[in-house]
Amino acid sequence: MEHLEKYHPEKAQWVLDAWTETWLSPIFQDWNLSSVIDGVRCPTLVIHGELDEYGSTAQPQQIFEGVSGHAELHILEGLHHMPHKEQPELLVALIAEFHQAHC
Numbered sequence: 031m032e033h034l035e036k037y038h039p040e041k042a043q044w045v046l047d048a049w050t051e052t053w054l055s056p057i058f059q060d061w062n063l064s065s066v067i068d069g070v071r072c073p074t075l076v077i078h079g080e081l082d083e084y085g086s087t088a089q090p091q092q093i094f095e096g097v098s099g100h101a102e103l104h105i106l107e108g109l110h111h112m113p114h115k116e117q118p119e120l121l122v123a124l125i126a127e128f129h130q131a132h133c
Contacts, residue, residue: 033083037112067096073132074101077124079109079116100132 034042052058074097078090087105094103104124106113114121 033111037115063092063096067093068098070097071099073099073128075125075128076101076103077113077121078103078105079111079113080105080107081109082111084111102128 031042031046034045038045074093076090076094078085078087080087090103090105094101106117106120109116
């Protein structure tokens with residue numbers, strides 16, 4: 031809860047409840063991206079903090095490997111769940127470079 035309170039001070043419990051109620055719901059029991067990810071044909075920039083507390087690097091790797099279009103994967107060393115807050119200049123640079131090259 032301490033990690034959530036850092037980014038959602040007044041709403042940490044609500045965020046946790048919404049997340050668990052959604053992803054532990056029977057509706058999402060068998061849900062994953064594998065059946066649709068290859069339908070992504072546009073250039074895809076996949077960015078993930080190496081130390082993300084809420085997801086593993088396997089998730090962005092699966093997206094990177096699964097899309098049909100050009101993809102770039104950046105696992106950002108030393109960054110967590112919100113790299114755009116931790117290193118905004120780095121994120122802006124990565125996005126700008128990708129956009130200039132592929133959009």
